[in-house]
Amino acid sequence: MTRWIAVDWGTTALRITLMSGDRPLDTRASGDGMNALTRDAFEPTFISLADDWIDGNIQVFICGMAGARQGWAEAAYRTVPCSPLDGGLLRVETTDPRLDVRIVPGVRQVSPHPDVMRGEETQIAGILRNISDLDGVACLPGTHTKWAHISAGEIVSFRTVMTGEIFATISNHSVLRHSLTGHGWDEDTFLSAVSDTLSRPEHLTARLFELRAADLLHGQDAAIGRSILSGLLIGSELAATKPWWLGRDVVLTGSPKTTRAYECALKSQGLTPRILPADEMTLAGLTAAKEHP
Template sequence: MSRWIAVDWGTSTLRATLMQGEVVQDRREAGTGMNSLTQEMFEPTLLGLIDDWLAGPTPVLACGMVGARQGWAEARYAAVPCAPMGTGLTQVKTSDPRLDVRIVPGLKQLKPHADVMRGEETQIAGILATLPDFDGVACLPGTHTKWVHLSAGEVVSFRTVMTGELFATITGQTVLRHSLDGDGWDEGPFIDAVSDALSRPETLAARLFELRAADLLHGQTATMGRSVLSGLLIGAELAATRPWWLGRDVVITGSPRTTQAYDAALKSQGVAPRLLPADEMTLKGLATAKDLP
């Protein structure tokens, strides 16, 4: 496959990359994620972003929520343990003959607890393409952070934690929003809060309201409050996922800001993660899917 298009279509964002083999030719992004579209809107939305890239029939490999039940076409889930691209691609019916769209499968876990992922499996494929002998845990921070046990080129098991969504909800929809505006971050208070939540995760709910009181009574800054909140939530997450990262080789793949936070939190606990950029891993993962049926 020489010329093709990589598409990462999430809940809130559509990202498209024009590829020549494995070389990036162009990138585009739009705020037209799955949540804003009905099924019949996906094809015209994609064409509106990439129409001038299409000189003829062009392979388009897509991952993310585009393959959800509410997406363009539902892509099957592969059951772990399996390779990241554990089943064949789902072909999408299109009206425009220039589009040859296929969606990568998600992953599902039936036990020891029910879990699913869409999009992260592609980043995992990219991680294993970069580190083919990796045996350890991939941490994929985001709205729903994934902790993924990888061994012998397969996803063995995984765990999802809603830390990112909790942070967004607390800062945007609770009484704490009045004390947590802005986007500042201070690593010192963050690390202290991580340690506190790791040692006493049962106090999390009580610690949250302290952020409001500290603002009202002591003039605590929003940057301090956001740093402490982030530390408390990530610390509670690390307490819940301790078996995944303690004594393990860990790779973090996420956006620069979330990667920085998880890297600092894990380093404070004696773990030295390797960091791999999420966008690059997504492209590498989609490239591994080119030859799948």
């Protein structure tokens, strides 16, 4: 079976996997994301991590921020509605003649509101490789969570919500950081906050400062505070994305911890989302890209 390399190149991290057909053989990761590199540093950074895997000519398939304007080479966005892999891949000129590098283009939405994704389209291709007849929504929780309406093998529309980044900013860089230390989580408290913000999203910013006040006045446990913050933000997200998930079949693809929170929130609204691991969907999507004509 021919060996090739699957690459997920994000803003802050790089993850490479040596593949044999559709089977992963080995995975390596580093902190050399797009933000840490100049354009001419991408190829040597990749080679430094993968050099002993490169035995003669080898194909390399990349998704994520390596295809951004500041990345290895810009892979132009495709416009929805489109399949996750419409329009072919960008072939990258390399200095090392052993490398045959292709980058998966991102996807954009012009109306009804502007939006873009890079990397998530590959996870969606992986989801469709597993559920070819999906007619529903792919929810991809993360720093910038994506909600994508999928039908007939195409991304019809999508919405990005900055819930993960807002949670990290508030818990690490705002006055609330003093009340949100640790990593604890209480499901009942979380679900109560989800319900509260879904019902009254206009109270969100006022509810946030209550976390600090409850700590100062009552010594509220930090795990409770973190659970409330997570619930308030995800509840606000569900309120904003209701047209995407209400009454639809939902597939969740994210990290185990984040997926658990979204699964609990959606179940509280009467949905039973299907769970597919994010890393596996990325590899499945890159495999589909390799096989795509």
